[in-house]
Amino acid sequence: MKETYSGIRESRPGRLNDLGTTGEAAAEEFRAGCLKKADRSFAQGLQCQQINSMAALMSLDDAVFIAHSPQGCIGCTSLAVDQYRVGQAHRGVKHIRNPRVIVTNLDQKSVIFGGEKKLRQAVENAVQRYHPKLIFVFASCASGIIGDDIDAIVKELQQEQEALVIPIHCEGFKSKICASGFDAAFISINRYILEKKKLPRQEGLVNLFAPVSISYADQVEMERMLNLLGLEVNYIPFYSSLEKINRIPAAQASTSICKVFADEFMKTLEEDYGIPYSHTVMPIGVRNTDKWYHGIAGVTGKEKEAKEIIGQEHKRILPLVAEIRKRLIGKRVFICGGTGRSFAAAALIDDFGMELVGLETPTYDDAAQEDIEYLNTIHKNYVVDIANMQPFEQVNLVRKLKPDVFIGVPEWAAKLGIPTTHVLDMKRPTMGYDGLLYLGNKIADQLENPGFNKKLSRHVRLPYKDSWYQEDAFKYITGGEQHV
Amino acid sequence: MSDVLENPRGGCVLAGITDVLGAAHRLCPIFHSGPGCCMQASAAEQGQSGNKNSGFVSSVSIPSSNMLEREVVFGGIKKLETTIQGAVDIMDADAYFVLTGCTAGIIGDDVNSTAEAFRAQGQPVYAIDTPGFAGDSNLGYEVIWNTFIDQVIEPDLPTDEKLVNLFGIVPYHDPFWSGNLEELSRILGKLGLRVNTFFTGHQGINTIRRSSSAALNIIVNPWLFKGPADKFESRFGVPYIRYPGLPIGAADTERFIRQVAEALELDSKLVDQVIEEEADYVYSYLAQAIGVLSWKRFAVVGDAASAVGITRYLANDYSFTPLLTIISEPIYRPEDKDRIRARLNDLEYARPPKIVFAADQYDINEALMNEEEVSLIVGSSNESEVAALKGIQFITATFPLKERLIFNRAYAGYRGSLTLTEDIYDNN
Numbered sequence: 045m046k047e048t049y050s051g052i053r054e055s056r057p058g059r060l061n062d063l064g065t066t067g068e069a070a071a072e073e074f075r076a077g078c079l080k081k082a083d084r085s086f087a088q089g090l091q092c093q094q095i096n097s098m099a100a101l102m103s104l105d106d107a108v109f110i111a112h113s114p115q116g117c118i119g120c121t122s123l124a125v126d127q128y129r130v131g132q133a134h135r136g137v138k139h140i141r142n143p144r145v146i147v148t149n150l151d152q153k154s155v156i157f158g159g160e161k162k163l164r165q166a167v168e169n170a171v172q173r174y175h176p177k178l179i180f181v182f183a184s185c186a187s188g189i190i191g192d193d194i195d196a197i198v199k200e201l202q203q204e205q206e207a208l209v210i211p212i213h214c215e216g217f218k219s220k221i222c223a224s225g226f227d228a229a230f231i232s233i234n235r236y237i238l239e240k241k242k243l244p245r246q247e248g249l250v251n252l253f254a255p256v257s258i259s260y261a262d263q264v265e266m267e268r269m270l271n272l273l274g275l276e277v278n279y280i281p282f283y284s285s286l287e288k289i290n291r292i293p294a295a296q297a298s299t300s301i302c303k304v305f306a307d308e309f310m311k312t313l314e315e316d317y318g319i320p321y322s323h324t325v326m327p328i329g330v331r332n333t334d335k336w337y338h339g340i341a342g343v344t345g346k347e348k349e350a351k352e353i354i355g356q357e358h359k360r361i362l363p364l365v366a367e368i369r370k371r372l373i374g375k376r377v378f379i380c381g382g383t384g385r386s387f388a389a390a391a392l393i394d395d396f397g398m399e400l401v402g403l404e405t406p407t408y409d410d411a412a413q414e415d416i417e418y419l420n421t422i423h424k425n426y427v428v429d430i431a432n433m434q435p436f437e438q439v440n441l442v443r444k445l446k447p448d449v450f451i452g453v454p455e456w457a458a459k460l461g462i463p464t465t466h467v468l469d470m471k472r473p474t475m476g477y478d479g480l481l482y483l484g485n486k487i488a489d490q491l492e493n494p495g496f497n498k499k500l501s502r503h504v505r506l507p508y509k510d511s512w513y514q515e516d517a518f519k520y521i522t523g524g525e526q527h528v
Numbered sequence: 529m530s531d532v533l534e535n536p537r538g539g540c541v542l543a544g545i546t547d548v549l550g551a552a553h554r555l556c557p558i559f560h561s562g563p564g565c566c567m568q569a570s571a572a573e574q575g576q577s578g579n580k581n582s583g584f585v586s587s588v589s590i591p592s593s594n595m596l597e598r599e600v601v602f603g604g605i606k607k608l609e610t611t612i613q614g615a616v617d618i619m620d621a622d623a624y625f626v627l628t629g630c631t632a633g634i635i636g637d638d639v640n641s642t643a644e645a646f647r648a649q650g651q652p653v654y655a656i657d658t659p660g661f662a663g664d665s666n667l668g669y670e671v672i673w674n675t676f677i678d679q680v681i682e683p684d685l686p687t688d689e690k691l692v693n694l695f696g697i698v699p700y701h702d703p704f705w706s707g708n709l710e711e712l713s714r715i716l717g718k719l720g721l722r723v724n725t726f727f728t729g730h731q732g733i734n735t736i737r738r739s740s741s742a743a744l745n746i747i748v749n750p751w752l753f754k755g756p757a758d759k760f761e762s763r764f765g766v767p768y769i770r771y772p773g774l775p776i777g778a779a780d781t782e783r784f785i786r787q788v789a790e791a792l793e794l795d796s797k798l799v800d801q802v803i804e805e806e807a808d809y810v811y812s813y814l815a816q817a818i819g820v821l822s823w824k825r826f827a828v829v830g831d832a833a834s835a836v837g838i839t840r841y842l843a844n845d846y847s848f849t850p851l852l853t854i855i856s857e858p859i860y861r862p863e864d865k866d867r868i869r870a871r872l873n874d875l876e877y878a879r880p881p882k883i884v885f886a887a888d889q890y891d892i893n894e895a896l897m898n899e900e901e902v903s904l905i906v907g908s909s910n911e912s913e914v915a916a917l918k919g920i921q922f923i924t925a926t927f928p929l930k931e932r933l934i935f936n937r938a939y940a941g942y943r944g945s946l947t948l949t950e951d952i953y954d955n956n
Contacts, residue, residue, distance in 0.1 A: 050756060054859075054938075082772075085610035085613075085614065086591065086611055086613070086615065086617075086618075087591070087592060087593075087611065087613020087614075088566070088588055088591055088592060089559060089563070089564075089565070089566025089567055089592040089593055090563035090564065090566075090567075090588070090589065090592070090594050091564055091567050091588070092562060092563045092564020092565075092567070092568070093564075094564060095564050095567065101734040102675045113663055114530070114540050114630060114660050114661040115530065115533070115536050115538075115539060115540050116539040116540025116541070116543055116565070116569060116572060116630075116660045116661075117540075117564075117568055118536070118568075118569050119539045119540075119543060119567070119568030119570070119572030119575070120564070120568050120575075121570055121572075122571050122572060122576045122928065122930070123571055123575065123577045124533075126909075126930050129912070129930075136918070139913070139916045139917055140912065140916060141913050142535055142889065142913050144534065144535075145534065145535055146532065146533070146534045146535075147532070147533055147534075147536055148532050149530035149531060149532055149533055149536070150530075150630075150661055151529060151530040151661055151662070151663070152661065152662060153529070154661075155633075155634055155661060162532050166530045166532045166593075167900060169532060169534065169890070173534075173725045173890050184630075185562040185629070185630050185631045186630040186631075186634065186660075186661055187628070189600060189631060189635070194804075204923070216562040216563055216564045216565075216631075217562050217563070217596050217597055217599075217600050217631055218596075218597060219563075220563060220594070220596060221595075222563075222564075241857070272679055283808075293939075295845055298837075300734060332578055339854070366693040368660045374590060432588075433588040434588075435588060435589045436589070436618060455581075455589075456589070462851075478568055487951070504583065505583050505620075506618055507554075507556070507584050507589065507619055507621065508618055508619065508620055509618055509619070509620040510618075511618075512618040515618075520614055525666065
């Protein structure tokens with residue numbers, strides 16, 4: 045019998061989040077099955093899965109987003125709100141809207157008596173104000189611990205509503221891996237919207253799953269590439285709608301732009317609706333873009349066309365990449381990022397002949413093993429930090445490894461005076477063949493002109509004690525009790 | 529007590545506390561909370577405050593116990609202990625404050641005893657046991673000051689007659705907090721006073737510790753900080769005055785100065801001289817751009833301090849026509865609402881605006897849509913939608929503010945009023 049996936053990413057066997065090692069050791073120990081779940085006795089803040097659940101859906105049309113939580117749990121929607129507003133501007137929308145976010149504002153009274161009344165009020169407000177087609181109800185740590193049965197409340201409310209009312213179980217304390225929040229959102233989309241109802245197959249239609257962090261420029265580039273294969277794109281869920289979601293089961297195939305976005309959902313789509321999928325890499329850099337493109341072409345029977353297009357694109361792009369390569373070859377790089385971006389960046393630097401000295405990425409699992417094995421064929425002795433950010437470890441490593449450039453969140457490495465750049469630009473291009481040129485020039489320019497960071501580091505200190513830089517960066521990773 | 533709200537402004541108690549700790553020099557929050565609270569609290573306030581973050585720790589650099597299912601079931605104190613130990617070992621802070629997330633609050637972890645144990649070993653670790661769900665960031669601002677009063681500030685210091693404490697401007701919750709505090713300090717400095725802003729010029733834990741030596745607490749806000757101000761007075765004998773709103777422009781800043789001068793019995797000759805000099809500075813500029821801004825019927829949307837200050841400046845000093853002022857933060861005490869209304873009704877020449885208290889974005893949008901004659905909205909990024917629908921001039925001047933970068937720009941005081949006027953200029 046098929047197991048039901050809970051949406052908690054660490055429930056998948058062989059996946060871990062806390063590890064300090066090297067590329068070679070990681071690959072070897074993973075192969076031998078010796079990597080054990082660990083923990084950190086000291087850590088900095090993580091991203092919770094509720095942040096991801098909300099961000100994934102907040103650009104949907106005709107939808108209201110209800111956080112069944114205290115007011116604080118919608119803090120990070122400020123990023124998605126900004127992204128949505130800017131995204132509309134990029135898409136030429138004249139009257140730029142706010143996403144409709146309602147917080148039930150659980151308080152001391154709700155903690156004692158339950159928050160059902162407030163949730164009913166929020167749904168009522170949503171319906172009266174906007175007559176939406178979709179109402180999403182996001183659970184929180186507080187709603188989960190006080191035991192509000194949002195499924196039951198929603199079920200009852202649904203009987204009085206035309207709008208689909210959809211609960212999403214993204215309680216923060218349930219997962220250490222924020223990408224679980226994506227899975228929670230898709231599980232609910234399948235259960236409450238698609239309901240396993242099959243549709244006649246529409247040849248040439250592909251589902252392209254993309255998270256909130258993809259810029260419009262990147263969307264256009266991905267759609268351009270897929271259109272070249274004669275495919276029509278159903279771009280989900282960013283800037284989509286109930287109508288587009290309803291078309292998901294009609295697709296000939298699915299693919300995703302991000303490694304940890306909709307990967308589990310695409311499996312489900314295959315199991316429940318017989319839709320094949322390609323789950324490869326984030327299309328950043330020549331190799332990854334090729335791989336991603338071959339992947340979707342493979343499941344849609346367009347291998348020949350893809351090969352031809354890739355050939356043409358290489359002819360156009362590679363000479364330009366070679367120019368950038370001259371400026372970057374041999375430069376030593378430290379990379380930090382989310383699962384998709386960090387490995388994509390690591391593959392990207394190969395295009396430019398750069399050397400990997402350190403890599404921070406949130407989880408280690410089968411997919412990471414594949415990437416690490418590939419990186420091991422190119423780079424030697426690089427450090428691997430399996431961490432959800434944890435800047436204190438990164439600055440310790442960066443101080444010791446002294447890379448020429450840091451690719452990732454710029455804040456902490458900049459204060460060490462190291463040139464910084466990143467591959468996560470939610471407002472500008474990074475993906476596909478054209479994105480690569482933009483990215484390469486950005487990295488090269490920033491590396492050649494590091495004045496800002498150098499001067500900054502002379503005036504600004506990071507918040508860590510000098511003694512910390514003498515310690516082992518992985519000092520706080522403990523075997524821990526066997527749990528989770 | 530909290531209401532169901534659409535697009536509320538700012539975060540929970542933890543966010544307000546993080547505002548203060550992030551703006552003061554070298555203070556380190558330690559979150560005893562679920563895994564996302566550091567990011568949520570930082571994004572809620574610093575993330576929508578003119579795009580600047582705490583220069584010390586914010587978001588994913590804040591130490592956190594990241595409570596998961598195991599801690600929810602078995603308690604999280606052990607995890608908290610190792611987290612605090614790690615923080616005092618590696619974070620180069622002058623003091624550490626343990627914040628209580630909803631998770632820790634609901635299961636009832638005893639954070640106070642844990643912090644006390646560290647203090648017994650000589651570590652400056654303080655606990656704040658008010659959980660996130662207790663309220664919004666305004667409450668957080670009061671909670672952290674109550675914590676300072678109860679645990680940090682030294683009693684029995686001799687009074688310094690020239691020292692004042694400035695309260696009521698919540699860092700990050702006012703995107704212009706740095707500039708506003710700098711401008712008000714500059715003005716008070718000209719009166720011969722030294723000012724504890726707590727958040728500018730690298731003021732930190734020592735300034736907080738010794739703040740009981742001030743001669744006066746000055747609250748620049750029409751309603752916030754009542755509890756802490758009373759407590760501060762009864763505990764340390766420092767009286768307070770409340771200036772009910774942000775003083776913007778020559779007229780209101782003069783009122784502000786005179787209120788302070790009266791409370792401290794400052795030399796009236798000096799006071800008059802400062803007021804004259806500063807007003808001259810402002811009007812020497814205003815005189816160079818007469819009639820440059822076209823007449824507007826305006827609406828203001830913002831927290832009470834900003835909304836009162838901006839409305840009064842544009843109506844009293846700039847002769848624009850006030851139609852509607854929306855106070856966009858939840859305020860529950862009737863006397864606070866009355867004080868705000870009184871301030872907005874007491875204009876020099878203009879007819880007072882319609883006053884609406886609404887923290888819910890739908891209600892705010894409705895109120896603005898219904899005011900057909902409005903030709904300028906001064907509000908937050910949240911009002912950009914309704915301004916676009918109405919097709920009228922719009923400037924972002926209140927929290928949340930996302931589309932501008934704000935470093936030291938001020939709207940308060942004399943110089944701030946010139947900046948605000950510059951920002952309202954529109955060449956269309």
